[in-house]
Amino acid sequence: MKINDVILQTATKLVLFVIILFSIHLFFAGHYYPGGGFIGGLMTAAAIVLLLLAFDLKTVAKILPFDFKKVTAIGLLFAVGTGAGALLFDAPFLTHAFTDAYLPLLGKTSLHTAVLFDIGVYLVVIGVTLTIIQTIGESE
């Protein structure tokens, strides 16, 4: 008997965007409020896991055609690269810099290289979580 899971799938399609928006909010709030790369990445991964639950591995692989092991590696490159960028200025490793800039639409925004580091953490968390889940899911 084929189970009809139209309710689950429809609800997922709606809820998915709320979760992803919330995770991005958490990610950008990290400097001033609780949140940051780790929890943001975990929640984005959770959103994709919800997608996996509602559909199946192949469909999700079609929607998100990433090799998540490489996502992890790119995240690591971001994190290490941000730290190593300090080497170019002969400052100690991981020395961060920041500036206030006036951006169109956003107005006065403080830009900090720690965000780049956090993007690295974010990608690593997503990559690792989904690699684990997909690998276990695929193995017979």
Next chain:
Amino acid sequence: MTNLILLPILVPLLAGIILIFFTKNIHLQRWLSGISSLATVVVSAFVLLKVRQDGIQTLALSSWEAPFGITLVSDMLSALLVFMASIISFACLIYSFRSIGEQRERFYYYSIFQFLLVGVNGAFTTGDIFNLFVFFEVMLMSSYVLLVLGGTKIQLRESIKYILVNIISSALFVVAVGYLYSIVGTLNMAHISQRVSEINQPGIITVIAVLFLIVFGLKGAIFPLFFWLPGSYNAPPAPVMAIFGALLTKVGIYSIMRTFTLLFPHDTGYTHQILSVMAILTIITGAIGAIAYWDIKKIIIYNIIVAVGVIAFGISVMSYDSLAGSVFYLIHDMNIKAALFLLVGIMIKITGTSNLRKISGLIAHYPGLGWTYFLAALTVAGIPPLSGFIGKVILVRSGFEEGHYWGAAIVLMSSLLVLFSVMKIFINGFWGEPKDYPEGKKVPVNQLMIAPVLLVIFAIFYGLGIEAVQPYISQAAETLSNPDIYINAVLKE
């Protein structure tokens, strides 16, 4: 260049990350990891020379000054160990090219190998106790993967034990750091040392010192905490076994050396006596194991335990000479254990077995292998012109000077048993009638021989060039026996 002492950590880290992208292209992986390992050797040599010239190097990461940020500290001991770790991992890497097999190479072998080196170099260089924990974990997680990679039955079984033991010891490490932090309120090792001497090491600090001894004893395989080692090190393929035997336990020993000379040197009557008893028992059990087995891997594995005991004995005596002897012996032992494991790996590749009773007459067809092994065996036992000699002499002499007669005598006796155990392999395995092995008459081993021959040549030069090495060792021992040098260099007062 402010970041010089970071480079031995950063180069393998970047290499490990970049290698993730090229898992399918094995040739590119070999080239990249070879080049980065060579680069690590070069930069760690620069660090060594820099420390020799200008004394202890520190680097305040993120530009946060000493007690507040993470400080990397490269004193002579760290610089020497980082240099040795880089050389050994380079040797094991070129050995891996010929022996590890495509199946493993495709699944991130070289990447994980570089991450292991990150962990080891980081643990040697860091000046922050919690950062030491983190680098321990980097090293251990890579070692879990290297241990299990390949997925044979014995590897699965032993990696379960290994992971279980290491998770427990890591949890204890966190608990110990937590206790220490709740008392001294800082994590920077130099600052901890200062605070501990301000409160003059009360009883609770001694308890924490013993807890650290248990933690690092589990990592470094000291009696009675070595039980996991013989099985776990038996499982992985030869180059992985070599890098484990040469580096992992030595990180534990380095940590004992660091904590007991820098953090807790004020009440040596209790802690160092425990360490001394444990060290002597470690030597005895290691020696018993080494002579008991007829399995060539097991014999070398128990020799690791003997060496760990000898080094720990040097730490427990706590005089300038004994610490110098320990450092001498530590470096010699890292080098020669890697060489021995690689040679044993070649023997197993030729014969297809590690059972010594089934091997004989190898020297008829493989004279190069035979004589290299012979030199390595003499070195590990400490025969005078070779490198094992001088470290043990200094250790034994300082042991007698400080009144540790039993310990010194047992260190001396252990050499005999170690010599017996490694010569047993030589006499039974290389002499006698040549046998037919399943692999056929002649297995090509010339390319595999490059790495162990390099290491043995290094050991010979290390033994003959004592005069040249001596200033480095005494600089390391000076910092160890006088923690104020370290504290002043880090906190800049």
